Amino acid sequence: MLNLFRSRNHWKKQPKDGVSRGLNHSSQPPRERRVFNRAGVLTESWYPLFRSRGxxxxxxxxxxxxxxxxxxxxxxxxxxxxxxxxxxxxxxxxxxxxxxxxxxxxxxxxxxxxxxxxxxxxxxxxxxxxxxxxxxxxxxxxxxxxxxxAGKEAPGPVPDPAGLPQAEGHLFGETTLFVHHHALMASAIDLQHFASVHALNLDFDYRVEGIGDDRDVWRVRGKIPRRGLRDLAARFLLGDTIEYHATFSGGNIVALEYGAGARLFGRGPELPKLCVLWAATPLENGISRAKIFLAHPRGTGVLGKIGRTLLSLLLLAWLKDDDVKAYPHMRFQVGTTVPGDESVLRLVQAIERQRISTWSYGDSALRNGSLGNSSSGCGKGISSSPEP
Ligand code: FES
Ligand SMILES: [Fe+2]
Incomplete structure (x- = not known):
C-alpha cells in the first residue's frame, strides 16, 4: 500500500523543466515532423497572453x-x-x-x-x-x-467551441506542461489512456468532422459498463452511453464538450453541457503553459456559472487521475504504434496541416530561413513525414 502510494506520487519529484527532451538522441532518435511536437515551431493561432484586468x-x-x-x-x-x-x-x-x-x-x-x-x-x-x-x-x-x-492577419476570431457560438467563459486554472502541448491535445482523443489513467473501461468509438481549414470536431462515444459503483452511478445519472466532443483549432487549442445530448437518468430533462477549453502557450525547451477555461452559453446567469463550475469539478473528480502526471521527465513522441493508436495518428496528421508562424524558432532549418511562407503553410525545407 505504501509502495503504491509512493509510486502514485513519484511524478511530483521529477524534474519540472522539460530537461529530458534532449536525452537518448543517439539510441532513440526522435521522429521529427513538420509541426507536431516540434519545440521551435509555433503555429498561426490565437494565444492567450494575460488577463484582461491585468x-x-x-x-x-x-x-x-x-x-x-x-x-x-x-x-x-x-x-x-x-x-x-x-x-x-x-x-x-x-x-x-x-x-x-x-x-x-x-x-x-x-x-x-x-x-x-x-x-x-x-x-x-x-x-x-x-x-x-x-x-x-x-x-x-x-x-x-x-x-x-501569431501572424499578420487572423482568418477568424478566437475560436468558440463548436457547439457554443458566442461563448462566454472564465479562467478555471492554469498548469505548466512538462511536455509539448501537443501531448495534451493528443490526450483528448487517446482512447487507450481512458482505461489506464482514468479507469474508464468504456468501449469508445469516434468520428471526425472537419469544420474548416484548421478546425476538426471529434465526436467520441462510449458505452458505460457495469463494473463498479462509479460506473453504476454514472449509468444511473446519464443512461448507458456517454459522449463528448473535442474541437481542435490552431494546433494549440482544444475545447472539450461533455454531456452532448445527455439526459438525466437517460430519459429525463437535458443536462447542461460542460465545456472546458484548453489553450496552450509555448514557453521554452518544449514545455508549455496551458490555461483552462470553462465556457458556457452567452447570458448564463451567476447561478448557472456556479452550477457549471461545480459540475466541472465533479467531472474532474470522476475522471480520478490526471494526464499531467505522465509528463514530467517524459520525452513525448508518437513512435511505435498499435492499431489502438489510430485516433492519435489522425490527430498528428491534422496538426501537420497547421500553418507555421514566422514567429517560430529553435532549430537550424528555421534559423536558415527555410521555414517557408507562413501563409502557405508548406514549411519549405522542413521534411514532412507521411503518417501511416
Ligand atoms: S525612442 Fe525608443 S529607443 Fe529611442
Ligand atoms: Fe486524460
Missing amino acids: LKKREVRSATLGSQRVAVFRTESGKLAAVDAFCAHMGADLGNGSVCGERLRCYFHRWEYDAGGGLQKVPCLEGKVPNARLNSYPVAEKFGHIWVY
Whole structure:
C-alpha cells in the first residue's frame, strides 16, 4: 500500500523543466515532423497572453511568444493594440513605455506610435518624422484574457467551441506542461489512456468532422459498463452511453464538450453541457503553459456559472487521475504504434496541416530561413513525414 502510494506520487519529484527532451538522441532518435511536437515551431493561432484586468486603460505590457516579443497596450479610449515590442529607434522594449492618449510612447527617447504601429512623433524633431513603423498584430479579448494572433492577419476570431457560438467563459486554472502541448491535445482523443489513467473501461468509438481549414470536431462515444459503483452511478445519472466532443483549432487549442445530448437518468430533462477549453502557450525547451477555461452559453446567469463550475469539478473528480502526471521527465513522441493508436495518428496528421508562424524558432532549418511562407503553410525545407 505504501509502495503504491509512493509510486502514485513519484511524478511530483521529477524534474519540472522539460530537461529530458534532449536525452537518448543517439539510441532513440526522435521522429521529427513538420509541426507536431516540434519545440521551435509555433503555429498561426490565437494565444492567450494575460488577463484582461491585468491591462487597464493607458497601460502597456510586453510578452514573448515563440521568437517574437510583442507589446500590447490599451489606449485612453479603451482600444486594444499589439505591436512589435522593440522600438524602431534603438530597440528599447516598448513594454517599459507608457500610453499617452491613443499613442504608445517609448521610455528611452519618447518616440510615439499609434495603435497601428505608425511612428507619429519624435520629440527632438519638429514637423516631419522618419518614415518608420512597427508591425501590428491581431489582438482580441475573450474569456477574460487578452489573446494575440501569431501572424499578420487572423482568418477568424478566437475560436468558440463548436457547439457554443458566442461563448462566454472564465479562467478555471492554469498548469505548466512538462511536455509539448501537443501531448495534451493528443490526450483528448487517446482512447487507450481512458482505461489506464482514468479507469474508464468504456468501449469508445469516434468520428471526425472537419469544420474548416484548421478546425476538426471529434465526436467520441462510449458505452458505460457495469463494473463498479462509479460506473453504476454514472449509468444511473446519464443512461448507458456517454459522449463528448473535442474541437481542435490552431494546433494549440482544444475545447472539450461533455454531456452532448445527455439526459438525466437517460430519459429525463437535458443536462447542461460542460465545456472546458484548453489553450496552450509555448514557453521554452518544449514545455508549455496551458490555461483552462470553462465556457458556457452567452447570458448564463451567476447561478448557472456556479452550477457549471461545480459540475466541472465533479467531472474532474470522476475522471480520478490526471494526464499531467505522465509528463514530467517524459520525452513525448508518437513512435511505435498499435492499431489502438489510430485516433492519435489522425490527430498528428491534422496538426501537420497547421500553418507555421514566422514567429517560430529553435532549430537550424528555421534559423536558415527555410521555414517557408507562413501563409502557405508548406514549411519549405522542413521534411514532412507521411503518417501511416
Ligand atoms: S529607443 Fe525608443 S525612442 Fe529611442
Ligand atoms: Fe486524460
